[in-house]
Structures are given as C-alpha cells and as structure tokens.
Amino acid sequence: MDNITTITEMLSEEIEQELAEEHTLTDIEQVTRRLLKEIGRQAVAMVVNSKEPYPEPEVPCGKCGQRMPYVRRRPAQLRTLFGQMKVKRAYYLCPSCQRGCCPLDRQLGLRPNGISAELERLAGMTGALLPFGKGRDLFESLALVSLCDHTLDKATQAYGTAAMQREQEWLTVAHDEEELQRRKREVRRPCRLYGAVDATKVHTRGVDEHPWRDLKVGAWFEARGQPPKKPDGEWRIQAEKIHYFADICPAAEFGSLMWASGVQQDAQLAQELVILGDGAEWIWNLVDEHFPQAIQILDWFHATEYLMPVAKASYSSEKEQKDWVARTKQWLWDGMVDEVIAHCLELVRREDSSDPAFVAARYFDQNRQRMNYPKYRRNGYQIGSGTIESAAKQIGTMRMKVAGAIWNEDSARKVAKARAAYLSEEWDELAAYRALPIAA
Numbered sequence: 001m002d003n004i005t006t007i008t009e010m011l012s013e014e015i016e017q018e019l020a021e022e023h024t025l026t027d028i029e030q031v032t033r034r035l036l037k038e039i040g041r042q043a044v045a046m047v048v049n050s051k052e053p054y055p056e057p058e059v060p061c062g063k064c065g066q067r068m069p070y071v072r073r074r075p076a077q078l079r080t081l082f083g084q085m086k087v088k089r090a091y092y093l094c095p096s097c098q099r100g101c102c103p104l105d106r107q108l109g110l111r112p113n114g115i116s117a118e119l120e121r122l123a124g125m126t127g128a129l130l131p132f133g134k135g136r137d138l139f140e141s142l143a144l145v146s147l148c149d150h151t152l153d154k155a156t157q158a159y160g161t162a163a164m165q166r167e168q169e170w171l172t173v174a175h176d177e178e179e180l181q182r183r184k185r186e187v188r189r190p191c192r193l194y195g196a197v198d199a200t201k202v203h204t205r206g207v208d209e210h211p212w213r214d215l216k217v218g219a220w221f222e223a224r225g226q227p228p229k230k231p232d233g234e235w236r237i238q239a240e241k242i243h244y245f246a247d248i249c250p251a252a253e254f255g256s257l258m259w260a261s262g263v264q265q266d267a268q269l270a271q272e273l274v275i276l277g278d279g280a281e282w283i284w285n286l287v288d289e290h291f292p293q294a295i296q297i298l299d300w301f302h303a304t305e306y307l308m309p310v311a312k313a314s315y316s317s318e319k320e321q322k323d324w325v326a327r328t329k330q331w332l333w334d335g336m337v338d339e340v341i342a343h344c345l346e347l348v349r350r351e352d353s354s355d356p357a358f359v360a361a362r363y364f365d366q367n368r369q370r371m372n373y374p375k376y377r378r379n380g381y382q383i384g385s386g387t388i389e390s391a392a393k394q395i396g397t398m399r400m401k402v403a404g405a406i407w408n409e410d411s412a413r414k415v416a417k418a419r420a421a422y423l424s425e426e427w428d429e430l431a432a433y434r435a436l437p438i439a440a
C-alpha cells in the first residue's frame, strides 16, 4: 500500500469520528476540509523544521564576510495558506558587525512574522478583485484562513508596488534606442493592434479641496469579429490579449506609461494601430505625441452617449426622444456628422454653453476627424471598446468606486495597478517579483 492510501484510510477514520450520527455530504466535505487544513499546517511546519537537522557551526556574514558562529535555533511565527505555525531556524550572529541572520529564511523565502508569499499572492488577488470587507469574507470561506482588512490591503498594495517596479523596467526599455531598433529588426510586427484610453474619478482623501482625482486607464488588445451591421445590432467583440495600465497622475506622465506599456506590446511596430478614446483632448494629445501613426477613433459608445440628454431636453414624450436618438445614431453610423451637428445646433434652447444640444454639437465638432464610422466599418475596425468593457469601468468603477470609499491617493494608485495586472492575467508574473528572496 502506498503512503497516500495509508493516509487516506487514516483520514477517513478520523472524519468518521468527527461526524455526528446524522450527517450530509456537506458535513463530510466541511469536516474533511478542516482536517486537511490542520494536517497541512502541521506538515508544512514539520517540513520546514526538518530542513536543518545539523546546522553548520558557522556561515560567512553576508555583510562583512567574517565567519558567523551558530547561536541557537530561533523561533518564528509563519502565517501561511494553512494557517499560523511556529517554526525554528538556525540563527547566526556576526561578532564583527553584530548582524544576525537565519540562512533558512533566505533559502526558503520565509517571512518571519509576516504572511507567506503564497498567502500574499492569493490575498492580493482577492484584494485586487473585491473591496476589502467582501474580499475578506470570500477569502475566509474559500481558504479557511481569516485575514483582517489591513492584511488584504497590504498584500494588494505590495502587488501594486511590484507593478510599479515593473513599469519602471518598461520605461527603461521604452527609452532604450538600441533595444527599440533591435525589436524593429527582430520582432514579428502585430497586424492590427488596438489601444483604448479612458478616465474615471476616484474619491481621494486630498489635502486640497479637490478630492476627486482622475484615474486614467488604458488597454491594449487584439480583437476579432466585426462591428454589427446596424448601430443597435449585437456587438460581438472578441478581445484577446488585453493588457491594462492605470495611474493617477498628470497626462504627460500617463503618456510615458502609455508609451512604455505600448512598447511591451510592440504597438509602435503594429502594421495597423487603432486607438479608441472618448473625446477628452488630453487623450488625443498623448496619441499624437507617442503614436502619431495611429488611426484615431472616437469610441462609438462615448459618442452616442451625448444624444439622449439632447433628446430629453428637446422632446417631452419618451417615444419622440427614442425616435430622435435612433435616427441621429443612424446618421452618425452613416458618417453624417455635419448633419448631426447642424441638427443639434437647431435644438439649442438655452443661451449658455451647458445646453446639452450645444455640448453635443461642440463635442462632435471637435472630434469630427475621428468619426468616419462608415470608413472604419469598411476596414473592419472595432469602433467601440464597449464590449471589452471600458477600461476605466474595469479598473475604476467596479473596484474603486465602492459606495463611500475614500482613498488615500497612494493606495488608490497601487490597488488600480494591481487590478490592472490581475485583469491582464499577469498576476503570476508579479508574484515572481514578490517572491524574490529577502536580502540576507
């Protein structure tokens, strides 16, 4: 009989003993999980403790190079995926620089009195996905480990910090002329790559009177499928290889991030680069600066959002409003931008610039060059990033705009970056940064 069979038999006996006379499968599952976790906890501690059966009498000091003699076994608390455990490691003290260390910490990546890298990976992932209270509850019911909000927060921010470090590396690459030339020679040019940029507001605990800060968000992606035949048809955009990036920073800085993350996707080499954005001027300025070759498209969904307010201000019945929006949408779809502008201007009622018809007319006028929808559709371009969900919505609204949430700006940036990495399926890449052994 192999070990697993033996263990299984012993475990099933143990489960039977724990169960009440009347029980269901749920009871069996719950008891089994609890026992397995406890066995895991003891086993992990046992394995760690068995690593140094005979500690070396001395090791070289990592700082000054002197020999450090063995002192004793030193206890530490570890918080792991299997719960909290106490382990002992060989401890050495340098007589010359008075520095002490446990070589096993470095060897195994132990984090005495902190949470383990694996627990942090999962806790951080949870924090990137869910607000902390909800995240904590879900984590506890799935992993049987209770973490406080602070721990979840810290883990998520640690990943945000790792994401920032990685962005710094991207920036270095993106400004390395030699590397850019090398890529130009060697990299397979992407056929058609899309970019999308957007922004949302985050409520921060600012010192000034402007607590709402712009969370700027972007995405690079490839897409298959065509826009529908009619504006109200079904939008099936199969986006692939989506890479999100996000920051709370001035536009120019965000431009650098856009360039750096774009180079990671070889956007500068794409045979066709299509960038979708809402009408915000800063977005198009950045695109002009960093990706002047890009085809700029005003995101269809952002464009058409301007119509309903005009209809509501101009028509009283719901039917008239709907009809007007449908008709005007069709005009935009057919590229009749001038007609739409003229029509909106006819509907201006108030003498001020906040009249929705005036706002819409001005918006379409400013983005006229990016609204040649018939041509884009002929070329098979996606004209709306809507179904990959607006990047801002993915990063910002769904995680950061929780009712009543007021963010410390630094935390907000880190959580946004952690979330961007998670949604880009780059979590394990970041875990590699975080799991680097602690310096001795």
Ligand SMILES: [Zn+2]
Pocket (backbone or CB within 6 Å): 061, 062, 063, 064, 065, 066, 094, 095, 096, 097, 098, 099
């Ligand atoms: Zn030393």
